[in-house]
Amino acid sequence: MDWRRFAIIVFVIAIMFATVVMVGSSQNSPLLIITSMLATTIAVATPLTLGALSGLYCERSGVVNIGIEGMMLGAAFFGWLAAIYMNTIFHMAPIVSLIVGVFVAMLSGGLFALLHAALSITFKVDQIIGGTVINILAIGITGFLNRQMFFGAGSVFGGQIPHAPGVLPRIAIPLLSKIPTIGRIFEQQPITWAALILVVVTHFVIFKTRWGLRTRAVGEHPRAADTVGINVYRMRYLNVIIGGMLAGLGGGFLTLESISSFEPLMTNGRGFIALAALIFGNWTPFGAWSAALVFGAAQALQINLQFFRELIPPSLAILQNSYVVGLAPYILTMLILTGLIGRTIPPAADGQAYEK
């Protein structure tokens, strides 16, 4: 993560925060607005962070994964379905149901990843096509089961979606969360905390452990890694499955932590934006996380501007339109990928099947 990238990230986030502070300052104190923006930014960045970390494990080991979107969507659905089953059919407590839901989400992400690994490592299918298969399959399966489970003939839920067991509760950090006004930032839900911890853990794993060294070896020069006795296929399989479980956790965020319902296609491009964050972050955990924060800030901007809609001055009337503000993350992604901020260097063997 070089200083130029870091400066751009801080600058872009500062502009977005300043816009909201400017618009809302007549109603709320700047500190309150910044706190609210920051809390939203961190939460909204969670699925993007997890998606980017998912891509990081895959691509560091040499497998391009554009199926993150589908893995998230599938996990969001199955995690949510498991939580509802536990709660409604097996009468478990809501919190137990939600925890089971999180594990099922990670498991289903891992299973989709296993398919991607089999396609790209064993069958040597073009990895971008393999990822597209995952995406289409996830859309089909979730759409079909969503309708069949709840509205189909013989549905156990009798033609209606039962009450979901709510969302995961907030966990407050002692002392820090007691600080007036800004304490709110230190009250986040568990998957959000997990994402932050996983950024640090991933950095440690990839750069400080034998596992990470081997992962990077098979992603940079599989032939050499093979020669010194590293099992290339095994490393790639395991890293892709770890990646799938992280994408699954990101999917779980959508239906178990953010809102307690599922909608078809609800991932809405997050998997692809996460990939862009990974590329912008130059395949490093902290880089990817800070890029995810930029997208989080863009979405926080949209949410908060809706909140202050009435206060937007006529000269900035364009900001009143949520469709226009909603373009920001997508345009940002494209600007980032144009290499506007310098070239990034992917792992050398990224995307290439390895033939023994």
Place this chain on the structure above:
Amino acid sequence: MGHAFVKRLKELLNSLLVPLLAIITAIIIGGIIIAIVGGNPFAAYLGLAEGAFGSAKALSETAVWATPYIYAGLAVALAFKGGLFNIGAEGQLAVGAVVSALIGYALPGWLHTSLPWFIHLPLTVGLGVLGGAIWGAIPGALKAYTGGHEVINTIMMNYIALNITSFLLNGPMRDPNPLNLSAKTPDIAVSARIPPIFPGLRVHWGFVLALLIAVFVWWLLQKTTLGFEIRTVGANPDAAKYAGINVKWNIILTMGISGALAGMAGVIEVTALNYRHELGFSIGYGFDAIAIALLGKNNPFGVVLAAILFGAMRNGGTRMQFMTQIPVDIISVIQALILLFVAADAIIRFIYRIRPGEERLVLTRGWGG
């Protein structure tokens, strides 16, 4: 002649073998899923076939469904030939539809005169196609000059198109009729419409045009210098550069033509079928188009066959859901399975003990571009 002909026929049948087995396998697995969720697969597939081919109306509707699939499938296939992965057919289609709807309903008002069809219709179609072409050429230019990968950029352009379309159809372009409750444009003028072929059926000349365009794309790719250059850049960009081909310009052009074809899908839906643009009709076309291009092995005629198959499944799916209460979404699962087996033909070859093929489609060259 006899011997060569038999050899060609054998080659053709051989190349059809894997896609056919992929389709059959996907349909069998789909049947198993239907049985697991408590349905009768035979009744479901009977309903599907009846809905797709059972009557003149069913055939007409299958053609109506297949039409945008042909254009969008050709768009993806042409880009594949040029070594580019266009996941943006959906956005290009939406832009084509929005532009042609605007020209279709608003142009006579802007000019304060009614227009004869031979001026209004070509303008409506042409500008819509141009819109799609530009929407495709932008990620092409980004790829050519900055190396930004077209896979992510075309997807971002999809979301940008979706946001802009939502904005326009809920705002400036919304049908002002007080009875209108949905996000749609006013109807386009009669002078901008493509008529149906038979009275009483919805199948229109846009379907016939799609078949002609498929022949045109085949001719373009196989018989022209431009087509040769596109294929060369797709096969080996470095060799193309040494051979004196302007690779950057070629990438932009390929994405532009691809976008124009996808835009055509939207234009035809507006001018020949709905006579207006409505929000949300294009959801999912982009991914379907990829599946169609791969199933058709990037061959324009293969794309037409695959598009008709997908159109038949979508069309028949509605009747299947009506008759057996199996959700129409099962079609998406079957289509994803078809794509899976076509992409990973090693699975099919393993199941049915077929000798491995020679060619393997390789698109991924890392993110650097």
